[in-house]
Amino acid sequence: MTEWDVIIIGAGSAGCVLAGRLAEAGKGSTLVIEAGPRDLSPWVHLPIGYGKTFYHPRLNWMYRTTAQPGLDGREIYQPRGKVVGGSSAINAMVYARGQAEDYAEWERLGNPGWGWAEVLAAYRRMEDHALGASAWHGAGGPLHVEDIAAQAHPLTALFVKAAAEAGLVFNPDLNGESCEGAGFYQITTRGGRRESAARAFLHPARRQGRLKLETDMLVTRILFEGRRAIGIEARRGGEAVRYRAKGEIVLAGGAFNTPQLLQLSGIGPAALLARHAIAPVHDLPAVGRHLQDHLCYDHVYRSRLPSLNDALLSWPGRIGMAANYLLLRRGPLSLSVNQGGGFFRTRPELDRPDMQLYFSPLSYERAVPGVRALMKPDRFPGFSLSVSPCRPRSRGHVAIRSPDPLATPEIAPNYLADPDDLRDLLAGARFLRHLAATPTFASLIEDEIRPGPAAINEKAHIEAIRRNAYSVFHPCGTARMGPDPRDAVVDARLRVHGIEGLRIADASIFPTIPSGNINAPAMMVGQRAAELLLST
CATH class of the missing domain: 3.30.410.40 (Cholesterol Oxidase; domain 2)
Structure with a gap:
């Protein structure tokens, strides 16, 4: 079992930012595990190529919701990136940070450090904005934002x-x-090519040899000693592998895959775990709840x-x-x-x-x-x-259907x-x-x-x-941040309540949905997660 200081599960929007920033700081060893392939397809890099990746089974989880009563019983398509770069590699690239009041609400809900002043500073540190440095934009950061x-x-x-x-x-x-x-709209491109989180943050760190990336590897379970996360178990093809974390494990699988993996690993609502005969590690009822989408x-x-x-x-x-x-x-x-x-x-x-x-x-x-x-x-x-x-009130859930990690989760947004x-x-x-x-x-x-x-x-x-009506593919909130473990999954430092050595860094931690496209907020969470890990 190979040991790493930090293991990041998911090379998506937040995971790539987190990994790149940790590697840039040069503190310890970092392993990133991605269920999908490398981002080698030309359709990933050609901006309008997202029309090809939208239904691409090799690059996309291609999820569907349950039948939605509010939408005439239709199952609503939910594309999610299954490739290095995650959904930032297959989305429509609109860069929208949300409104200042969105983050003021996050802070009011008991999450210090997530108000607009701190969040704006994190955005500015990420950005290389075409409009140049100002009170509202950063320049010289890894992520280029284009004015079209x-x-x-x-x-x-x-x-x-x-x-x-x-x-x-x-x-x-x-x-x-x-x-x-x-x-x-402003979009995430650089020089006419898509600026995914992988291109902006992960690949520069890999070229410098500062982290290890494993692709086509599905993490099936988090391993625990008591209530401390100590490693992961994964599959590549028919081979099972294990990695041990000397420091911390960070889930960055997104609003669907993060609660799914937590539940498969014994963290989640006790009744759900019992129904699927999964040995409980910690009864955490909010795992998979509070699903929000636009x-x-x-x-x-x-x-x-x-x-x-x-x-x-x-x-x-x-x-x-x-x-x-x-x-x-x-x-x-x-x-x-x-x-x-x-x-x-x-x-x-x-x-x-x-x-x-x-x-x-x-x-x-x-x-x-x-x-x-x-x-x-x-x-x-x-x-x-x-x-x-901008701020829908309907709430849904994500829940495993089976203890089989290859089974797709139940996604029920409860639209309208x-x-x-x-x-x-x-x-x-x-x-x-x-x-x-x-x-x-x-x-x-x-x-x-x-x-x-x-x-x-x-x-x-x-x-x-x-x-x-249809989804614009902004799922979030299923491992929400908050101080009360009865209604939240992580604290303001992104640590899973009641568990040591395990954090979450992706859109699932949003307490409430931001007012607009959520790829920029997801990357901001990766930036803030890196800062939190580096400050410990």
Whole structure:
């Protein structure tokens, strides 16, 4: 049994940051174990290539939820990265840090050190931001954040103009002093290539020989002596291996795999462990509870002007995009399709934005399940507008179905279980109609394809939401941070309650979901975890 000072389970968004920062500090030996392969696929590095990785069984866990009553009994797809870089290697790359009040709430819930001042400082230490160093951004850090305003599709500028006509101020920096308003999203790319957490943090450390990475290795169990975590057991192919931790073990498997591994290892709700005949190590009822996620709802339009559909479908367009990318590392192949957006308040009495807005210069109504939409755009110019409530109230769970580590966990988000979540989506849908009626969009839109003219009242819109709303893949909260072990899994130093030598560093520790895309917050957790480990 090989010994390491720190063993990190999962080379995803947070795990790569943690590993890179520990190696950079040069304190002790670090082993990183990833269930998926190395990030060698060209689709991982080509920014628009996430359309290929979206349903790629070698690079993606391709989870599905249980049937969701709030969404007409549909099972909702949940892609998760199963590759070095994790979900940062297959996501849409939008960089959104959340609102200051999100982290003030984390601190109010009993988590000192996780307020906005500390979190912003951690973000700034990570960043090499295209807008340069300021009170809001870091420069010279490992992670490059690109400003796409000058490169976005021309329709995105029309979206920003229409949003102003609808009452949203233009915001040139959606990660600045305030996220409120509409503008161009910032994305994690560098030099026209995806800037995954692995590329930014892990690979530089590996090149310097400061850590060991094991891939295609599934950790099946954490090993304990009493209530101290002392090692892990894993499989690669048909071979079982064990590694021992002289210092600490850190779980960084994400909101689904982290609670699954805890439960398989005997840490979790006692009744669940007993049901699957798993020997209990510690009864910790919050493991797998408090699952949170963002739902999204689209309106899709046929455009009178060319959209990204035209470029992706025509041979001259494809050749031009390829030449632009190969020669200059610019153009649509270097970007996400989520190019514009912002944040707004659905009710004037609110003290901060409660709704996220997306604009994509692309439509894909003809796409079939199993094929990522942007690989099958519509044969006419089209675009989509989307809304996503920032802070949903519905809560779900993750639970093992069997003691077999190869069995997928039960994922039950309980979307729209809280009626306020449906109220918010309805308000968002009304705003999309308001936005579409602005002079700029009214002259641009030829037809509303979805939900279409039949959705003329609240009842019809509720039916459309239940039929069409989907996850934007921001699961979190299933090993939440808090001071009370009856309702939380880790303390403010990310130590698992009641267990020695075991911490968690990924989106599962979020006490509440941040207001926006969660890849940046997940990487921030990796940064803070490294600082906490290095300070002990």
